[in-house]
Amino acid sequence: MADQIKQSIQLLINNIRNLISVDAKKLEYIIAAQIAGGHVILADSHGVGKTSLARALAQSIRWLPGTDSALAMADDGSSPADMTAIGYVKMKGFSRIQCTVDLLPQDILGFNRFIGNTGKMYFNKGPVFAHFVLCDEINLLTPKTQGSFFQVMEEQSVTIEGRLYRLADPFFIIATMNLKGVHLFPLPVPQLDRFMIRLSLGCPSEEDEIKIINRHGRIDAWNNFNSVISSDDLIQWKKMVDTVQMHPDVTSYLVNCVRLTRSHPDIETPASPRAGVRISRLARSLALCRGMDYVSVDMIKEIFIHAMAHRIITRDPSIPPEVPLTGILNSVPVEPKKVN
Numbered sequence: 001m002a003d004q005i006k007q008s009i010q011l012l013i014n015n016i017r018n019l020i021s022v023d024a025k026k027l028e029y030i031i032a033a034q035i036a037g038g039h040v041i042l043a044d045s046h047g048v049g050k051t052s053l054a055r056a057l058a059q060s061i062r063w064l065p066g067t068d069s070a071l072a073m074a075d076d077g078s079s080p081a082d083m084t085a086i087g088y089v090k091m092k093g094f095s096r097i098q099c100t101v102d103l104l105p106q107d108i109l110g111f112n113r114f115i116g117n118t119g120k121m122y123f124n125k126g127p128v129f130a131h132f133v134l135c136d137e138i139n140l141l142t143p144k145t146q147g148s149f150f151q152v153m154e155e156q157s158v159t160i161e162g163r164l165y166r167l168a169d170p171f172f173i174i175a176t177m178n179l180k181g182v183h184l185f186p187l188p189v190p191q192l193d194r195f196m197i198r199l200s201l202g203c204p205s206e207e208d209e210i211k212i213i214n215r216h217g218r219i220d221a222w223n224n225f226n227s228v229i230s231s232d233d234l235i236q237w238k239k240m241v242d243t244v245q246m247h248p249d250v251t252s253y254l255v256n257c258v259r260l261t262r263s264h265p266d267i268e269t270p271a272s273p274r275a276g277v278r279i280s281r282l283a284r285s286l287a288l289c290r291g292m293d294y295v296s297v298d299m300i301k302e303i304f305i306h307a308m309a310h311r312i313i314t315r316d317p318s319i320p321p322e323v324p325l326t327g328i329l330n331s332v333p334v335e336p337k338k339v340n
Helices: 002-017 024-035 050-059 105-109 143-155 206-216 231-243 248-260 273-289 297-311 322-331
Strands: 040-044 071-074 092-098 110-114 121-125 130-136 157-160 163-166 172-178 197-199 267-269
Touching (some): 002 024, 002 050, 002 231, 024 040, 024 172, 024 231, 024 273, 040 050, 050 092, 050 130, 105 143, 110 157, 197 297, 248 273, 248 322, 297 322
Parallel strands (some): 040 172, 040 197, 092 130, 130 172
Antiparallel strands (some): 071 163, 157 163
C-alpha cells in the first residue's frame, strides 16, 4: 500500500510538472500539506505561476460524483428532507476567490435571504463551500474579510447567523499572497499560523523560462491536461496519516526546536504549541507520500523552516525569520540526552 501511494503521488507530481514549471520538492510539500488536512500559502512576486500551480493541482483531481454532491451539514441534528430550510448545501469540487479590497465576508461565506413574499429563508452559499478553494491574492482583503477565513481554516466549519455548517472532506485552501504592491493588508500572525506551510516559488531558471514561454504562449496550453487521482484517494490517504510512526526521540527533537523560538534573542513573537502539532502532522504526511511508515529527524529538519518561518516575527525586521531558525536547527542536538 505504501508503494502504491508513493507511485500515485509521483504520478500527480509528474502530471502537474508536465504543464507547470515548479520545483518537485516544493510541490511534494504542497501535496503533503493537503493530505495532512492543512492549508498552504504561496508568497511571492506576481507572475511566477502561483495561480497556475493551484489550478493545475485542483484539475489533477477527479472530483467523483459522490464527492461533488457531498453536503455541508448543519450541526443541528436535522433531517435532510428540506435542504433549503435546515441549511444543507452542496459543495463544489473547485472554487476560486479572486480577492479585492471591496470583498466582504458574506461574499466568501455566503448569506441568507428571503424568497419573495413567501417568508422562507434561502441560504446563498459562498465560494468557500468547495473541496478545493483557491484564494488568490489574499492580502488584498481587508482585515475584517481576512478574518472570515479563521473558523473554516481551523475547524472546517462556517457559522452563518448562528447556524453551524460543517464542510465535508476533502477540504483544502491554497492562498496566494503578493509580497509587493499597493493596497496590501498584511495577514496577522494568528491567521498565518493557520497555514500549515508557506512557500515561495521564486523565478524559474533560464531553461525553465524558455519552456514556460513555449508552453503557455499558446491558447491551447491546458487543452490536454487531465486528472490523475480521485478525491476518494485524498480522503483515504488523510486517514492513513495517523498510522505513520513518530519515535519519541523525534518528537522530543521537534519540541526542543519549537521551544527555542521562545528564548531566542532575535525572535519577538515565538511559535505556539500549535506549530509543533502542525509540523508533526506535515512530517507524517510527507513520510506517507514517500512510501515510509515513520518520520525521521532529517525529515523534521527538511520542513522545519518552511513550516515555521511564517509563524514567528523577528525583533529586527531586517533579519529574515530563516536566520534564527537555521541557528536553532544547528544548535539542537540530534541525539537524545542520556540519563544517568
